[in-house]
Amino acid sequence: MATPLEEWVEKAAQKTKPKQIVWCDGSEAEAERMVETLLAEGRTVRLNERTHPNCILHRSDPSDVARTEQITFICSRRKEDAGPTNNWMAPEEAKQKVGALFDGAMAGRTMYVVPYLMGPVGSPMTRAGVEVTDSPYVVISMRIMARIGKVALDRIDKTNEFVPGLHSMGDLNPSRRYVLHFPEEKLIWSIGSGYGGNALLGKKCFALRIASWMAREQGWMAEHTLILGLEDPSGKVSYMAAAFPSACGKTNMAMMVSALENVGYRVQTLGDDIGWMQVGSDGYLHAINPEAGFFGVAPGTNEQTNPNVMAAIQKNTIFTNVAMTGSREPWWEGMTAETPRDLTDWQGNKVTAGSKGPFAHPNSRFTVPAPQAPRISPKWEDPAGVPISAIIFGGRRARLAPLVYESFNWQHGVFVGASMASETTAAITGAVGVTRRDPMAMLPFCGYHMGDYFQHWLDMGRAIPHPPKIFHVNWFRKGADGKFLWPGFGENVRVLKWIVERVSGKAHAEETPIGFVPAKRALTLDGLNISAENMDQLLRVEAADWQKEAEEVGTYFDKFGDRLPKELRAEQVHLSERLNLVASAKT
Ligand code: GTP
Ligand code: SPV
Ligand code: MN
Numbered sequence: 001m002a003t004p005l006e007e008w009v010e011k012a013a014q015k016t017k018p019k020q021i022v023w024c025d026g027s028e029a030e031a032e033r034m035v036e037t038l039l040a041e042g043r044t045v046r047l048n049e050r051t052h053p054n055c056i057l058h059r060s061d062p063s064d065v066a067r068t069e070q071i072t073f074i075c076s077r078r079k080e081d082a083g084p085t086n087n088w089m090a091p092e093e094a095k096q097k098v099g100a101l102f103d104g105a106m107a108g109r110t111m112y113v114v115p116y117l118m119g120p121v122g123s124p125m126t127r128a129g130v131e132v133t134d135s136p137y138v139v140i141s142m143r144i145m146a147r148i149g150k151v152a153l154d155r156i157d158k159t160n161e162f163v164p165g166l167h168s169m170g171d172l173n174p175s176r177r178y179v180l181h182f183p184e185e186k187l188i189w190s191i192g193s194g195y196g197g198n199a200l201l202g203k204k205c206f207a208l209r210i211a212s213w214m215a216r217e218q219g220w221m222a223e224h225t226l227i228l229g230l231e232d233p234s235g236k237v238s239y240m241a242a243a244f245p246s247a248c249g250k251t252n253m254a255m256m257v258s259a260l261e262n263v264g265y266r267v268q269t270l271g272d273d274i275g276w277m278q279v280g281s282d283g284y285l286h287a288i289n290p291e292a293g294f295f296g297v298a299p300g301t302n303e304q305t306n307p308n309v310m311a312a313i314q315k316n317t318i319f320t321n322v323a324m325t326g327s328r329e330p331w332w333e334g335m336t337a338e339t340p341r342d343l344t345d346w347q348g349n350k351v352t353a354g355s356k357g358p359f360a361h362p363n364s365r366f367t368v369p370a371p372q373a374p375r376i377s378p379k380w381e382d383p384a385g386v387p388i389s390a391i392i393f394g395g396r397r398a399r400l401a402p403l404v405y406e407s408f409n410w411q412h413g414v415f416v417g418a419s420m421a422s423e424t425t426a427a428i429t430g431a432v433g434v435t436r437r438d439p440m441a442m443l444p445f446c447g448y449h450m451g452d453y454f455q456h457w458l459d460m461g462r463a464i465p466h467p468p469k470i471f472h473v474n475w476f477r478k479g480a481d482g483k484f485l486w487p488g489f490g491e492n493v494r495v496l497k498w499i500v501e502r503v504s505g506k507a508h509a510e511e512t513p514i515g516f517v518p519a520k521r522a523l524t525l526d527g528l529n530i531s532a533e534n535m536d537q538l539l540r541v542e543a544a545d546w547q548k549e550a551e552e553v554g555t556y557f558d559k560f561g562d563r564l565p566k567e568l569r570a571e572q573v574h575l576s577e578r579l580n581l582v583a584s585a586k587t
Pocket of ligand 1: 244245246247248249250251252253272273295296297298299300301305427475476484487488489492
């Protein structure tokens with residue numbers, strides 16, 4: 001008798017009509033066969049075997065270079081359950097309309113069946129998925145990003161539980177591109193894209209959109225967070241999860257080489273994009289990284305900004321849409337001060353004297369196995385996860401938000417997350433640099449009504465006996481000259497140190513209407529060449545600007561109607577009142 005998995009694969013094959021079906025085991029030999037297929041297809045090349053052993057460069061279709069939010073839908077039975085921040089399509093309509101595109105979509109092609117686990121083997125938080133795809137690039141990417149093959153099949157055989165995901169490249173025409181989620185059925189359909197979060201279905205589709213829905217049903221959290229450990233001079237490690245929007249610094253922070261290593265503060269890497277969190281038997285919120293690799297932004301990465309990333313991606317790495325030097329090494333803007341001669345751009349064209357950059361796509365990326373991170377934490381695959389003592393929200397705010405502030409308590413921290421905003425980046429198709437609200441960095445990833453999601457955060461706070469403290473950071477504040485005020489990257493450890501010291505009640509802070517900011521001299525700035533004036537600007541809380549912000553947040557909250565938790569409205573009103581008090585004290 002056929003298993004539920006075999007039945008589902010059979011149904012997918014009947015619809016898409018591939019010429020053959022290959023069940024993937026995740027082996028080295030299989031990966032090698034995929035690479036051979038990709039080389040023959042002509043959009044992939046091998047990189048320099050000596051400098052970059054077992055590395056390839058893949059060039060995606062030029063119309064398919066980032067996550068596409070306009071064609072991403074939540075197909076819940078009721079429209080109101082998707083909420084005002086998601087695109088919605090009725091499940092029957094979605095199945096008809098997009099089902100037609102899947103009809104015969106794999107004709108003449110191979111269907112690969114990729115069973116995978118999200119989470120470490122043996123963790124109670126781990127879940128299984130199966131992606132069928134006609135893209136060998138997706139298969140080798142999934143092999144790095146998740147645990148695929150036998151480990152996953154074994155689990156599915158035992159439980160018969162898996163999230164099915166149907167993926168086809170389709171014809172890559174953006175007008176026939178769809179990423180659909182059926183949360184009640186726990187089903188994913190994606191067609192017309194072979195790039196990143198659109199196509200690696202374990203990542204955003206399962207581990208965030210479907211998982212956020214599951215998490216609310218089951219009392220846990222699925223969040224767009226890195227996970228790191230900060231080791232102090234005594235050897236104690238404090239774990240933190242940080243939620244920043246796409247291309248706002250998670251990978252870099254998780255893999256940071258600390259500027260305070262010489263005094264004993266080191267950063268350990270556990271995850272760079274997604275955290276699944278559950279209350280542990282010790283009463284702390286425990287986090288696992290459901291992924292097994294990092295899909296990181298290439299541009300801006302170099303030996304100064306992040307030597308750990310540079311070391312990690314020397315081998316066994318897939319580069320996508322980066323440029324290539326004459327000696328077949330990967331290259332991108334920000335890697336070296338000078339553009340190398342004899343460069344090939346991300347579309348495979350020779351760069352000539354008249355060529356205009358950028359030569360690597362701004363959302364070009366590397367896909368690298370997590371264990372290659374030089375400071376991977378010994379606990380990164382701990383089935384129990386790690387206890388989180390701080391949750392950090394952040395984003396790109398050229399103005400307004402100080403370098404760091406601490407919320408007054410969990411409820412206020414949820415307000416800080418819910419009212420977050422950030423300037424858009426190249427990780428998403430569309431305009432770059434537009435400030436938009438992105439609650440908890442989950443705007444594109446929350447699989448249900450955002451108002452209910454806020455309520456879930458509030459409920460979780462009550463369910464965690466020892467809740468993490470909640471902070472907000474901004475590495476991207478700019479001065480009047482338009483330059484970043486803060487050096488960022490490895491220097492960010494100075495902020496993490498203050499955060500950990502606040503958690504243990506040691507660091508000094510000054511109370512402001514928006515929360516606690518570091519008191520004068522509370523941040524360790526030894527060895528950093530930064531002017532007192534810049535530090536003042538970085539930590540300044542401008543009441544007039546914040547009053548405007550509080551009003552805008554109030555208007556934003558109106559969107560959620562009666563699904564906005566009243567606690568958050570109260571927090572917004574209290575913020576305005578505190579700001580008014582400060583303003584009237586001044587005059
Ligand atoms: P996603 O994978 O899209 O979720 O992105 P991410 O949040 O992991 O962002 P990532 O660390 O890849 O950084 C994105 C861009 O921001 C890169 O170009 C980095 O070089 C840059 N960046 C990261 N951290 C800092 C920082 O502290 N300061 C400044 N100025 N730039 C940073
Ligand atoms: C993001 O956009 O947040 C990413 C990249 O992490 S992708 O996987 O393409 O969604
Ligand atoms: Mn991300």
